[in-house]
């Protein structure tokens with residue numbers, strides 16, 4: 001049976017770009033609230049979700065190949081944090097660094113450190129992943145795996161093209 005936390009086979013993770021996937025934050029508080037409410041009242045799960053402000057939000061994440069290993073990061077720049085590094089066809093990478101195309105920040109793919117650019121010194125948000133027997137699994141207790149690819153919405157990341165005007 002398929003493991004619900006399996007993201008990809010190691011072979012699927014490209015060498016010079018990133019592999020995009022989706023995760024959802026595990027909301028333990030919301031889960032506990034749901035359980036308590038459902039036990040005591042006849043509210044539907046949808047109503048409870050509305051009340052809580054829908055905190056079980058889906059986020060994009062990326063896998064990056066390291067020497068024989070893989071790292072996982074949330075797919076958002078640390079300069080403007082709504083800007084995606086991988087916009088759907090793989091992030092730009094050079095010499096093991098992930099480059100944000102908006103204003104040229106460079107992030108080390110093994111540590112997540114921005115070593116050049118407007119957010120120099122900041123770190124990408126890490127997602128725990130592990131390689132086991134040729135497959136890559138999500139092992140981060142804070143997130144559940146949703147699927148491969150990015151979030152599909154029409155107005156997502158409208159400002160993600162270059163902000164530099166000529």
Ligand code: FES
Nearest residue numbers: 077079100103105
């Ligand atoms: S949004 Fe990434 S460098 Fe500005």
